[in-house]
Amino acid sequence: MPSALPDGEPVPDDGALPAHALAGAAERPLGFYLHVPYCATRCGYCDFNTYTATELRGTGGVLASRDNYADTLIDEVRLARKVLGDDPRPVRTVFVGGGTPTLLAADDLVRMLGAIRDEFGLADDAEITTEANPESVDPRYLETLRAGGFNRISFGMQSARQHVLKVLDRTHTPGRPEACVAEARAVGFEHVNLDLIYGTPGESDDDWRASLDAALGAGPDHVSAYALIVEEGTQLARRIRRGEVPMTDDDVHADRYLIADEVLSGAGFDWYEVSNWATSAAGRCLHNELYWRGADWWGAGPGAHSHVGGVRWWNVKHPGAYAGALAAGRSPGAGRELLSEEDRRVERILLELRLREGCPLSLLRAEGLAAARRARAEGLLESGPYGEGRAVLTLRGRLLADAVVRDLVD
Ligand code: SF4
Incomplete structure (x- = not known):
């Protein structure tokens, strides 16, 4: 079950921002986050704003369908152009996340990026990332992304151990994410991230070391490692409450973090944010650095959050409501707040x-x-x-x- 949106004041139908939000914009970097709210199945620990085909059935009809999604999202990119007016900034970073972006055709992701290029222009050294599910890409898919302008890719690996993946409900086979790194490198991706999760119920220190070793063996230039957070309302929270799987305690999380830092720094990775390590400054995720440093970003897609010049807003969550607003010529913004x-x-x-x-x-x-x-x-x-x-x-x-x-x- 996706988590709830915050309250806030209404967003005007045309999405217009107060003039003060745009003042001095040329001095701040601008990034785009493109949310793809679809997954083949829902992982037991996940409360992200994403929907399986079953969850969408009968709730938004054709508008909520992923077949039309790229065109819908492109409508929001065009709205962003109108709202930001003659803002001259080329876009510094684009990050496609989800959900599972790679459930869309590679050409759809390339078209969405193309809309940003057409409307805003991309900086010469723009960082263009997509998240990818190891089971939904192959060399041809990756080649299309690379040729279309993507230069960074982030694979959800989570663990190298089958029994850990099973608790997480992740469907990929151990070994597939590492193979994906080689495939991405072969088609010319300069930057590759592997996402790992530690502290899954049933995971041992040795399992975690094996996951880190497998990730490093694949040759990424970036690793993210997050403690598993058990969110209320998820299937995993229910399983823990019923006593089917044990809760991992904070001491175990701390031990796993220390192992991560020891193994990653031993392999030449430096931490640059508590949960993120890279082999060099060029390997850092610039898009996340924009978030962390309070730059401007436009989040397009259902439930996506945006921030421009001290105004933060968020879109309606459901893909059907999102597409309906854009089809009616309205901003999909559900609420906003002006930061003091x-x-x-x-x-x-x-x-x-x-x-x-x-x-x-x-x-x-x-x-x-x-x-x-x-x-x-x-x-x-x-x-x-x-x-x-x-x-x-x-x-x-x-x-x-x-x-x-x-x-x-x-
Ligand atoms: S693939 Fe990612 S976004 Fe989709 S259900 Fe699993 S954890 Fe959530």
Whole structure:
């Protein structure tokens, strides 16, 4: 079951933004997130805004169908052009995520990217990423994406162990994601990410090491490793409540994180965000860095969130309602909020503290500064950067990042 949207004030039918949101836009990078809200089956831990064919049956008719989806999404790209007016910025990053983007034809993804190129232009060094399901791509599919302008690809690997994949309800066979990396490299993808999940019920330390080793053996230049979060309302949460699978505790998550950092740094990967490691600055995900640094991004697709100049808005969630709004010439925006200076200060601390560069101490108030002093004394913040006015997490601080950040925003 997808999670709920926040409340907010209504978005005007034409999607217009307040003038202050566009002021100074030329100075900020602009990215696009394109959401593809379809999956073949729903994984037991997933509460993303995605729909299987069964979940869509009878709820939106032809409008909700994935056959028309690329054209619908292109309508939103054209709306973005109108809303952003004569904004001269070429797009710096495009990220196609889901759901499962590769359930669409490769030509559809290329057409969606083409609409952004036509309407806005792409920066010469634009980063163009799509997420991909290892079972729904083959060399020909990847070749079409590469020829169409994609230069980065992110495969959902999660684990190298069959019994772990089974608990997650992931349908790919172990070994397939690693083969995908080789296929992507062969058709010229410069940057390849593998997504991993740790702390799945039933996973052992050895299973996790085996997953990291298998990922590294495939030769990506980026690895993301996230702790499994059991969201309320998911099938996995129900199975845990019924006692069918055990809940993983925080200590196990911490141990797995330490293993990840040890194995990845031993293989030449540097962390640049708490859950992300890359072999070089060029291997970092620039699109995510735009999010983390408060740049502008337009999120197109059902349930996608956008942020331009301190205005954040989100689209209606259901693919049928989304397509219906665009077909009627209306913005699919469901609600928005205008961020205050205080909202933006807090958000900067929340996001930047998780980065290797950390956040400036000048963002903190008196209580936050006192908490930062304590965190440094307890070995949670690095002393060197602290002396230069930045709060940067140590390895132990990364394990407790959520707690440290809670104290610093006071
Ligand atoms: S493939 Fe990804 S988006 Fe789709 S159901 Fe599984 S976890 Fe969710």
